[in-house]
Amino acid sequence: MNKQNRIWLLSAILIVLCVGTINAQINIGGVVTDQLGLPIPGANILEKGTTNGATTDFDGKFQLAVASKKSSIEVSFMGFQTAVLQVGDKTTFTISLKEDVAALDEVVVVGYGSMKKSDLTGSVTSVKMDDIPSKPSNSIDGLLQGQVAGVQVITSSDDPGAGATVRIRGGSSLNGGNDPLVVVDGFPIGYAGDLKQISPQDIASMEVLKDASASAIYGSRGANGVIMITTKKGAKHTTEVTVSQQNTFSSFTSDLNLWRDPVLMAELSNESRINGGFVPLYIGTEDANGVYYPSLGELKDGSWSYNTKWDDVVFRSPVSNNTNLAIRSQTDKTQFSLSTTHFTQEGVYIEDDYKKLNINLNVIHKLYDGKVSVGGNVIYSKGDRTNNSDLAYWRNPIFPVYENNDPTQDYFLAGSQDYSHPIALVENRTNTNEFKDFIGSAFVDIQLLPSLKLKTQLNYKTGQSITDYYNPKIYTEDGTFNNGSGGINNWDSEETVAETFLTYNKMFNEKHKFTAMGGFSYQYYEARSSDLKAYDFLNESLGNGNLAAGNPEKQTVANAYTETVMYSGLGRFNYVYDDKYMATFTMRADGSSKFGDNNKWAYFPSGALGWKMHQEDFIKDLDVFNELKLRASFGISGNQGISPYLINSRYGQDQYYVNGGWQTAIGPGYVVGWDSQTGKKTWGGIPNPDLKWETTRQFNIGGDFAFFDRKLKVTLDYYNKYTTDLLRERLLSPSSSYDKMWVNDGEIENQGIELTINGTIFKNEDWSFGGSLMFSKNKNEVVSLGNELSSGLTTDALTGIKYEFSGSTVEAFRAIPNILAVGQPINVFYGYRVDGIVQSEAEGLAAGLTGDLAQPGEFKYVDLNEDGVIDEDDRSIIGDPNPDFIASLNLQASYKNFDISMFFNGSFGQDIFNTKSFGEAGNMPLRWTQDNPTNSYPSLRDGRTNYMSDWYIEEGSFVRLQNLSIGYNLNDIDLPWLKRGRIFVNGTNLFTITDFKGYDPEIGTDGIYWGGYPKLRNWTLGVEFTF
């Protein structure tokens, strides 16, 4: 219930109390219900044309004395269409209110307040959880996928407990992070991607603040957009107990592409090694590491008969379980909600598990006739992860699991340096993580004056994580090298956010509606970590249980501490004239300990205008639009994803061996990383007193349209996001003794279009059919990477484009595939071009290739600059991992109590660098040979220097049936103890249409495909009962 309504209600009650009993001529009474017949408490009954009225009680009943039979009564309740009835002869009424399909008065949560959706001037999308039922997800990120235009959610990992990548309107930062801020019930608890503390079952709605007018109120944390989460509170005037249970069964979407025929594998391996000038492996002798490889003959005649399906050894069909029990209750004064969620998830690898328990308690209590409300929220979350997600399903099939394939014998190890035996690792090593989180918040909301409200909210969050590991003396590399190694990593963080703001709400002359809000915010964050390691264990039976048992001379400890403080002032001013013209202005000032002394305070203003054209007579006369609203906004928001302390000088620490022992050495110069080319340390530690946030200016223009009694709704937005002062490292002259320093230098632009179409295609008492289509196109461009010299940019020989490499080296190519290039989208691919395969040495030489590279069967690299030689100058931009557009389609249908929904998700036009295009079981047999002079694949040759080339680039467009859900609602079941029930089946990742040759095209934003295993398909059975 928003403020205006609350005030109105309050006054209505007062009026009723004072006036209602004076002229009692006809007494009427009755009950007000919703369409399901459930009573509506607190509905207003007003004798039309008078101030005489009443409200319904807890059971929806009312009594009212009206003037005469000719009187009309008006029955209204928020969210329902107002009913008007002539009193006539009746004295008892059963009034069934229809829900307001127009929902114009839907309230949406915005930063530091809420407002009527119709009064919004910014680009805000609201997702009500009731609208996306039975979508199983263990994190809030998954729920958002495909629900909001302009929001891209990538779930590239099927690891248990894995997070997702969430981008709102593209990435606008290189080093400051691109994850949107997440605010839960007013508490900015962190950034999207891995928010495990909030159970999806506890969420009532999510609002995505996309443009600057909406997000600038979050200032230096708003540039990536903001996701506002509202959790479920008490049920409406009743007590409800809800139990839900979901079980998910998963399996691979396709077969694994592994060697099944050891003879073929061995033949091709030998061929490759011989071509490379190496001694072949499969010749029936031991190799340099003492591993015996059988000869082809032994493999063929079955005298070496092992053919292990390692994927069967390593993988399983995982099952997840999600149980939620919630009690929600509301009385006139108090509402509370207690919800517990227990979630267990099996990984597809054996012994790879995730477990989580969330408890969420929420209480709100009203005092002094509702003028004061106090409330609190406590979330406790704990869980653990046993990590075995690195097991070698790709292991050579000629190796048995156990000696002689006999499970009673020892593991079969391939030589003394075999560190990939999956069963040995699972049974002997430790790698677990435990986490605990506590989130608490308390608020007081005081109605100081009818038009003035004060809210203070204090939020606290703490999290702990402990990682335990032990690598035994055999089976692991680290353990072998160190004679056993174990350790414990501890991490602990604390965050306090205290906010107070005043909201003033007033309507003047029935036409001028003002809302003003102003307040302060204080935020304190601290994180500590410690890292204990020990090596060289006498006895391994305790694992890492007693690190002191390791060799005392080899124990190491490390710890770290960070602390940040932020003060903010903020304000918003809304004005609506005549319910037609709207203006919003916001302002936030952030002062952060992370900012340099010369830039301590950041200011983030925004402004927006809106015009409800459908309120104008000339639009009404057209009789086309139910809604026609135009919006325009401009604002500035920031990204303060800077590590703390970059504004401080920072000394380095090392040790120097003096007088027979190590002594601590400390001084200027601190290791900030390792150079990707030389592998040597890079030095920093010089402070930058000018360091500040990244600044994003965003312009947004859009419109909301509704037609055919709001059965068709369209929202269209265009935005332009321009980010300056990109946080980057500049190079310093080597004679300064420093290599790098953090500065603000560089610019990125994102612009795009978002379109949402919602339609109710057909609806009657039994049937309904509708859907929504979302389309987002974002164009990203690196406008500037700062000063060419101080940024150390390289010039592309052919085009003169300035660029730098981004990311890390892919070993197989000894190249970094992605670059940041001025004038190009983020992370385009850079490399050589390939024009088929060299068929003869003459052809190779003619193409400018030399030596091994000119031989038949090699890649025919293109001499792009036509200088007669293939060298680094022949590289160019060869692909773009950013999609041209993303789209999703939701279809929903229901018949009586059955419903079905389908959700298609698609991404179009992105390129993928497929590192597994060659060298895998599936494609090696297709190699070039003298007998198979193909132009599609090169020959097999061990030791070939692979260059990063467009031969490895594939189009990654896909359309996926992400979700199919069939449910049955038990509404009419005549069980007195059961209020509602629902049974559903849900399938995710059911099929994918794509030309991509790897397992799945949904990968990280850098577009590099690393192989791995197929994506999982999940079937979930769920039941939910409310008592």
Next chain:
Amino acid sequence: MGLTLVLGFVSCESLDVEPKGFYSDENFYKTIEDAEASMLYAYDGLTQVSYAPVTYYLTELASDNCIVKPDEGADAQAFVNWEVTSQNQLLTQYYRSCYIAINRANAVIENVEGRGFNENDENRLLGEALFLRAYNHFNAVKAFGLAPLQTSLIDKLDETTASLPADMQVVYAFLISDLERAINYLEVNRVVGRVDKIAAQALLSKVYLFAASAKESGVPKYETILESVENLYAKAAQYSGDVLFNQGEYSHDLNLQNIYNVEMPNGPEHIFILSMDSSGTAEGDYSKLSKYFIPWIGGATVYLKNIDDSFSPTHDGWSVFQTTDDLFTAYNTDDLRRNNLFVSEVFDETGASLGTTGDGVVAYPFTRKYIDPNFEGDKTSTRPYLLRYSDIQLVYAEAAANAEGLVQYNNIRNRAGVSELADLSGLSKEEFRQLVIEERQRELAYEGDRLWDLRRTNTVQAKVTQAAGLSPEAVAFYPIPQREIDLNPNIN
């Protein structure tokens, strides 16, 4: 919760958070212990992987002592082939490593002087820091000629664009001044891995000798040094004489093996030896120098025969610095430094021969100067020999070029079991100095001085065929790294 309102008004002063997890200029240099730790950080600068091993790429590969293994990177080949450009990564590493160590020394100087510490401590720390500042600048000067002189601590952006010194006179005046001050501040006080007064005298004698011979032989830019060649030689003789005749801590070690015994870093010869130890956790703390000098012999532990017919184990290496025939044949066949300090045959643990240079199992005769029988994997305690008594003996011999010098020269030859030079008759000073330089190659091979000897005597092109055809400037100095030119508007 009313507190929240109040907090909103707190001034922005509390926006500063004190770093609690690391040291910075806000919380360091409070005590003498801080200053000591900072001093060690300056020494630690010399152990960097980008510095200590890279030294030999410059001094041994570019000279007639070593060539590099064929599949080492192009930047390493460039040193052998005298094709080092300003883009060379190894060159850039060396350059910046000099300045990293210099800045650490400057941090000590700036934070010790006048802080009210005990005068003895202050003098000692200042002396050591001044020594290191000079030592690293001298390295930069030997490699690059006119390179920036950093006279104060750099901790602000506007201090990061140094200029080049005007000429060599300015450079040498700076080096000499630092070392004279260091000599004044320091006492004789041997600590392995650190320096004392004798080290400062030794280094100063080398600075003077470099200037003397470079000016004498017409090395470009050295004509600007004001002092006469004679006076420069005299100063070199004076300071090396101080080392040889005015102290009792360091001395000529009669046992050749002892000098290179990894267990004896405190042997009489070691005026300044870098301290590294195999118990360290990261390269730089421990040393991999042995890996660079020893050839690859199948990846296994091999055994080296000692002069008493016992055996010492070692890992094999990476074959990076490979002995040239020029160097190996520079020794007489009876030279103990050839017969006892080179390895041409390796054995297994039973003492059976695994192979020799003759059968190719040992790719080239390699030095025993960097062998650690107590190696752990790649980790060793093999240390760079930064200033050795024998070196200063030869400095004196060369500088004095008289009968006293001859004694020192013969001393070195005597230990190596090769014939002494009876007297100087019939030899000009130049000719005797030439003999000393040749002796220096044999005595100090693999110790990181050969290229400097060739450069200061202007004999690079005479000794290294790959350097033929280069300009005198290109022979005498490596180019200032491109990265410096790109990023420093004051240098172009």
